[in-house]
Amino acid sequence: xxxxxxxxxxxxxxxxxxxxxxxxxxxxxxxxxxxxxxxxxxxxxxxxxxxxxxxxxxxxxxxxxxxxxxxxxxxxxxxxxxxxxxxxxxxxxxxxxxxxxxxxxxxxxxxxxxxxxxxxxxxxxxxxxxxxxxxxxxxxxxxxxxxxxxxxxxxxxxxxxxxxxxxxxxxxxxxxxxxxxxxxxxxxxxxxxxxxxxxxxxxxxxxxxxxxxxxxxxxxxxxxxxxxxxxxxxxxxxxxxxxxxxxxxxxxxxxxxxxxxxxxxxxxxxxxxxxxxxxxxxxxxxxxxxxxxxxxxxxxxxxxxxxxxxxxxxxxxxxxxxxxxxxxxxxxxxxxxxxxxxxxxxxxxxxxxxxxxxxxxxxxxxxxxxxxxxxxxxxxxxxxxxxx
Numbered sequence: 001x002x003x004x005x006x007x008x009x010x011x012x013x014x015x016x017x018x019x020x021x022x023x024x025x026x027x028x029x030x031x032x033x034x035x036x037x038x039x040x041x042x043x044x045x046x047x048x049x050x051x052x053x054x055x056x057x058x059x060x061x062x063x064x065x066x067x068x069x070x071x072x073x074x075x076x077x078x079x080x081x082x083x084x085x086x087x088x089x090x091x092x093x094x095x096x097x098x099x100x101x102x103x104x105x106x107x108x109x110x111x112x113x114x115x116x117x118x119x120x121x122x123x124x125x126x127x128x129x130x131x132x133x134x135x136x137x138x139x140x141x142x143x144x145x146x147x148x149x150x151x152x153x154x155x156x157x158x159x160x161x162x163x164x165x166x167x168x169x170x171x172x173x174x175x176x177x178x179x180x181x182x183x184x185x186x187x188x189x190x191x192x193x194x195x196x197x198x199x200x201x202x203x204x205x206x207x208x209x210x211x212x213x214x215x216x217x218x219x220x221x222x223x224x225x226x227x228x229x230x231x232x233x234x235x236x237x238x239x240x241x242x243x244x245x246x247x248x249x250x251x252x253x254x255x256x257x258x259x260x261x262x263x264x265x266x267x268x269x270x271x272x273x274x275x276x277x278x279x280x281x282x283x284x285x286x287x288x289x290x291x292x293x294x295x296x297x298x299x300x301x302x303x304x305x306x307x308x309x310x311x312x313x314x315x316x317x318x319x320x321x322x323x324x325x326x327x328x329x330x331x332x333x334x335x336x337x338x339x340x341x342x343x344x345x346x347x348x349x350x351x352x353x354x355x356x357x358x359x360x361x362x363x364x365x366x367x368x369x370x371x372x373x374x375x376x377x378x379x380x381x382x383x384x385x386x387x388x
Contacts, residue, residue: 002027002028002029002030003028003029003030003099003100003318004029004030004032004097004098004099004100005021005029005030005031005032005098005099005100005101005102005314005318006031006032006033006034006088006096006098006100006101006102007021007031007032007033007034007102007104008034008035008078008088008101008102008103008104008105008251009034009035009103009104009105009106009283009285010033010035010037010039010040010041010063011040011041011043011104011105011106011283011284011303012043012104012283012300012303012304012307012371013104013106013282013283013284013285013286013303013306013307014033014035014040014102014104014105014283015040015061015066015307015375016303016304016306016307016308016310016375017102017104017282017307017310017311018031018033018066018067018071018311019066019307019311019374019375020307020308020309020310020311020312021102021311021314021315022067022068022070022071022311023311024311024312024314024315025070025315028315028318028319029099029100029314029315029318030070030072031070031071031072032071032072032073032074032096032098033063033067033071033072033073033074034073034074034075034076034078034088034090034096035063035073035075035076036075036076036077036078037075037126038062038063038073038075039060039061039062039063040060040061040063040066040375041059041060041061041126041127042058042059042060042061042368042371042372042384043125043126043300044159044300044368045058045059045368045388046059046124046126046127046129046130047124047130047160047163047164047166047167047336048130048167048387048388049127049130049131049134050130050133050134050137050164050167050168050171051134051167051168051170051171051174051338052171052387053131053134055387056127056130056131058383058384058387058388059127059384060127061372061375061376061380065375065376065377065380066375066376074090074094074096076090076091076092076094077090077091077092077251078090078091078105078251078252079091079251080251080254080255081101081103081251081252081255081279083255083256083257083276083278083279084256085097086098086099086101086278088101098278099278099318100278100279100280100314100317100318101278101279101280102272102280102281102282102310102314103252103255103266103279103280103281103282103285103286104281104282104283104285104303104307105249105251105252105283105285106125106249106283106284106285107125107246107247107248107249107265107284107285107298108125108246108247108248108249108250109123109125109242109243109244109245109246109247110244110245110246110247110263111242112244112245114219114220114221114222115220115221115222116221116222116223116224117155117219117222117242119222120222120223120224120240121155121222121240121241121242122136122239122240122241122242123241123242123243124160124164124241124243133164133168133239133241134171136238136239137150137152137168137171137179137239138171138177140152140179140238140239141172141175141177141178141179143238144177144178144179144238145178146178148178149178149179149180150177150178150179150180150238150239151180151182151235151236151237151238151239152168152179152180152181152182152237152238152239152240152241153181153182153184153227153235153237153239153240153241154168154181154182154183154184154240154241154242154243155184155219155227155240155241155242155243155244156184156185156242156243156244156245157183157184157185157189157190157191157192157213157215158191158192158243158244159191159335160243161183161185161241161243161244162183162190162191162202162206162335162337163335163336163337164241164243165181165183165206165209165211165337166205166206166209166211166336166337166338166340167338168181169181169209169210169211169337169338170209170338170339173209173338180212181210181211181212182211182212182213182214182235183206183211183212183213183214184214184215184219184227184229184235185213185214185215185216186215186216186217186218186219186244187215187216188215188216189203189215190202190203190206190213190215191335194333194344195344195345195353195354197344197353197354198333198335198342198344198354201342201344201354201356202335202337202342205337205340205342205356206337208340209337209338209340214229214233214235217229217230217233218230219244222240225237225238227240246263246284246298247262247263247264247265248260248263248264248265248266248285249264249285252264252266252285255279256276257274257275257276257279257281258274258275259287260287265284265285265286265287266279266281266285266286266287267286267287267289268280268281268282268286268287268288268289269288269289270288270289270290270325270326270327271313271323271324271325271326272286272288272306272309272310272313272326273313273317273323277317280310280313280314282303282306282307282310283298283302283303283306283307284298284303288302288306288326288328290327290328291327296328297328300371301330301331302328304371305326305328305329306326306328309324309326312324330345331345331346332344332345332346332347333345333346334346334360334363334364334367336361336364339361340356340360340361341356341360341361341363341364342354342355342356342360343355343356343359343360343363343364346363348363364388365385365388368384368388369381369382369384369385369388372384
């Protein structure tokens with residue numbers, strides 16, 4: 001009897017796993033792909049839609065372009081997973097049985113119990129989020145003046161926060177709009193936890209784009225028009241965006257496999273198996289063992305790398321063959337600030353660990369184009385190149 005493999009999620013983990021599985025199949029399994037949307041979003045470029053919504057056509061890849069005809073796609077929201085009966089339950093009553101399950105549902109934004117934050121802030125976890133930020137920034141700018149500009153506040157100066165601030169600044173300049181942008185980070189520097197050289201380079205480019213930077217104090221509370229920072233700082237806002245952290249999806253919160261008690265991300269071995277040998281997990285949904293104390297990072301780069309191996313491992317499990325152990329390889333970091341970019345630990349420019357300019361901008365485009373080419377073909381990648 002043919003084995004049934006079910007893949008959850010259409011992000012980097014899910015889309016990459018489908019390509020990997022299809023490459024490995026030789027009549028060993030039938031694949032069912034489940035996602036709440038009927039497209040893959042090139043999430044690390046979705047911030048471009050804050051400046052220009054038309055870019056959504058370049059970063060939204062229809063499911064039908066990615067999968068083969070042999071793979072079945074079902075659009076639906078996962079309600080729960082029953083690992084005893086090996087059934088995925090969908091909202092509205094649908095069910096999909098599996099022999100092997102690959103969980104790649106990504107993550108959702110963590111609000112850390114900050115009063116008013118979830119109620120009043122935009123997040124940036126999907127295409128609708130980016131488009132919503134664009135509309136609110138545009139509307140706030142229309143109602144503003146040069147002497148009373150629209151106040152856009154972005155909480156969290158990690159990758160998403162920095163890139164969001166860059167796109168808001170780009171929109172301001174493209175449209176000569178009266179907008180003031182402030183980036184707030186509770187730790188002492190932008191892009192916390194990274195090397196001093198890239199932190200300095202990113203700060204420089206943000207300041208060149210007239211982004212105000214506030215570091216060293218955490219957001220404590222939000223109301224409908226004010227961000228309260230530390231003990232005595234109040235910052236009025238018209239548009240608030242929160243990019244300050246991630247946690248697991250509700251869909252896997254109650255799944256009966258080992259998970260982190262705080263953020264519900266599934267614990268996975270270096271083979272991507274959880275403690276249930278029928279359930280594999282990669283991407284932001286997973287905490288994948290690595291050498292040392294830290295799991296693989298929750299980045300697009302890590303999800304891409306894992307996706308290349310997970311399909312082979314699922315097929316190996318079906319064939320009762322030994323599974324491959326995966327090790328994450330950090331190939332460097334590239335961060336955009338509007339049309340500018342900063343690259344770090346990417347050995348393109350000799351003797352420089354951090355660089356910007358045309359080499360960094362070209363590298364940023366190339367990374368996005370390569371991913372789009374891998375899952376959707378060369379013509380789509382070429383069409384997306386100018387806007388990445």
